[in-house]
Amino acid sequence: MKTKASNEVTLEFPSHSSNEAFARSAAACFVSQMDPTLNELEDIKTSVSEAVTNVIVHAYPDSIGKIVMKLRVYPGNMLELTVKDQGRGIADVDQARVPMFTTGGEERSGMGFTIMESFMDQLSVRSVPGRGTTVTMKKKLMPRIKSTK
């Protein structure tokens, strides 16, 4: 059975590299309602940056395509973040997730998935070559004691 998200937002934008910073800020803005710590906020922004950059660099290498980013809040201060493209896809997802594996040039490090894994609690990657990729990440934020004043 699926629990219903208590809040959600969907953003659709073209894969211009200038939208990396936009996606990070937009995600941070939405997440602020969950009262995150500074570290949690930075971890989420970094993970957004990695996922969105992958679409810009790898999914649509020679064209501008559509990126759909969804953020959902679930009860228990759980955040779900998905980044979806209709680009080139990944033939071997397990290989793509290996640290330092990259099909990019010298400006890539192959550490994007490793960082998403480390900064979020859960990462899943679904991809169909020629059809596109959906990256889903989950992170439970620390419950904060609400100040009474």
Place this chain on the structure above:
Amino acid sequence: MEIQAKSADRNLLLEFCGELDHHGARGALREVELAIDAALPRMLVMDFAGVTFMDSSGIALILRAQQRMQLLDGSLQVRNVPGQARRVLDAAGIGRLVNIK
């Protein structure tokens, strides 16, 4: 992303300012390589005090700079890394490969 180069006595200091993501780092690698090739330093210091955000694009930049310095038999030190960028380097285990102060 802005890069300021200062070089003296075959020491090259590169000061990075701004967001070191894929967008911000475009051209940065070339700039770093050109600065190294012009100064032929024994020691390269990359100062990250002004880096307001960094993702794995910054890791690639550091690793490429390190490779270039190894070709010159020189060394690299990365300095003044702010908290967010530091956690990115730690998550990737870069501290085992690169001298971070």
